[in-house]
Structures are given as C-alpha cells and as structure tokens.
Amino acid sequence: MTTVHPSFSKSGSVRILGIDPGSQRTGVGVIDVAGDGRCTYVHARALKLLDAEDFPSRLGLLCEGLEAVLDEFQPDQVAIETVFMDKSATSALKLGHARGAALATVVRRRIKISEYPPRVIKQSLVGRGAADKQQVQHMVRLLLNLPEVKLQADAADALAVALTHAHMSATAQRTGIATHQLRRRGA
Known part of the structure; x- marks a missing residue:
C-alpha cells in the first residue's frame, strides 16, 4: 500500500506503529505525529519470542503480542522494515516468515501499511544509509527527546521505522511525490 501522507485525525495528530520484525525479538514502537510535524514518544518494547517451544509457536507469539499492541495503542498507520539479505539464507527466510x-x-485490521528498506530508514534518520545501530539509536533519542537511557535495540529500530514514515509522509505531502517514489530514490 502507498501512503501519501498521514491522515490526521480530528485531534490534529496521527498515531504510527513502527515494526522491526525478527524471529527472536520483534520491535514495536508507537509515536504520535502532531499536525505541525512534531513527533512524540508513546511506547516501545521488544516482543520476546524465544520462550516458544518451536518456530511456528514463535510466530504465534508474535501475532498475539502484535494484536495486544494494536488493541492497546490503536495506531492509525503502520510502518514496517523490509527484509534484507543476511549472510544466512535460513536466517533471511525466518525473518521473512x-x-x-x-x-x-x-x-x-485494515490499517494502512508502508514498507521501508533498512538503508532508507538509516538515511532518513542519520543521513547515511550505512549508519550503525548506535547512530540510529542516538537520533531516535534526539528526535523523540528521550533521556540518555539505553533503548533496547529492537524497540529503538521500531521507533526509527515509525519516525521514517512520519518524515517520508511529511516530505511527500510537501512535494506531492508519493512515499513509494521517495523510498526508491533513497534505496
């Protein structure tokens, strides 16, 4: 699905859920974006999936955990990181699942979904598509005015996905260029 810009509610804001999918931990991060573009932290955590007895059960835990987040935080839009090719085909396949x-x-739930490659997320937040995790975490804390506490990596990555969607949507709204075209330019 292509999102041209966030649909602002009557309150003048939109709630975005960012997802950093993983087969061991899936990061979820929720932000509110005000009509003037200011982003506010709402929630972030990692859904821990390793307690499951087998891989299919991990996927079940992921779905249950995500359902609970969707119920509790009622996002207007969702943004998710796309799969990247890792050294191991098996790891990439599990990530895809x-x-x-x-x-x-x-x-x-019929919620709009936008997809962003890891390189676009890093470029959007740090200015370099090859940025490391510490640089991304630093920018997430800075942009959301979070204290200098260590964010769990998967949760921080999920917030980065949500922030990227907010920024790409704002750029799309200003320029009239659809977000899927902006993503291609940054990839």
Whole structure:
C-alpha cells in the first residue's frame, strides 16, 4: 500500500506503529505525529519470542503480542522494515516468515501499511544509509527527546521505522511525490 501522507485525525495528530520484525525479538514502537510535524514518544518494547517451544509457536507469539499492541495503542498507520539479505539464507527466510506474520496481523485490521528498506530508514534518520545501530539509536533519542537511557535495540529500530514514515509522509505531502517514489530514490 502507498501512503501519501498521514491522515490526521480530528485531534490534529496521527498515531504510527513502527515494526522491526525478527524471529527472536520483534520491535514495536508507537509515536504520535502532531499536525505541525512534531513527533512524540508513546511506547516501545521488544516482543520476546524465544520462550516458544518451536518456530511456528514463535510466530504465534508474535501475532498475539502484535494484536495486544494494536488493541492497546490503536495506531492509525503502520510502518514496517523490509527484509534484507543476511549472510544466512535460513536466517533471511525466518525473518521473512516473521515479517509475513506481522503483515498479516496488521492487514486483518485494515490499517494502512508502508514498507521501508533498512538503508532508507538509516538515511532518513542519520543521513547515511550505512549508519550503525548506535547512530540510529542516538537520533531516535534526539528526535523523540528521550533521556540518555539505553533503548533496547529492537524497540529503538521500531521507533526509527515509525519516525521514517512520519518524515517520508511529511516530505511527500510537501512535494506531492508519493512515499513509494521517495523510498526508491533513497534505496
């Protein structure tokens, strides 16, 4: 699905859920974006999936955890990181399964989903597509005015996905260029 810009509610804000899919931990991060573009932290955590007895059960935990987040925080839009090719085909396949489970859970709710490659997320937040995790976490804390506490990596990555969607949507709104075209330019 392509999102041209966040649909602002009557309160003048939009709530975005960012998802950093993973087969061991899936990060979720929720932000509110005001009509003037200011982003505010709402919630972030990692859904821990390793307690499951097998891989299919991990996917079940992911769906249940995501359902609970969707119920509690009622996001208007969802943004998710796309799969990147890792050194291991098996790891990439498991990541793809986790991402698919997350997408299916959100699609069943009929919430708009935007997808962003890792390179675009890093470029959007740090200015370099090859930025490291510490640089991304630093920018997430800075942009959301969070204290200098260590963010759990998957949760910080999920917030980065949500922030990227907010920034890309604002740029799309200003320029009239659809977000899917902006993503291609940054990839």
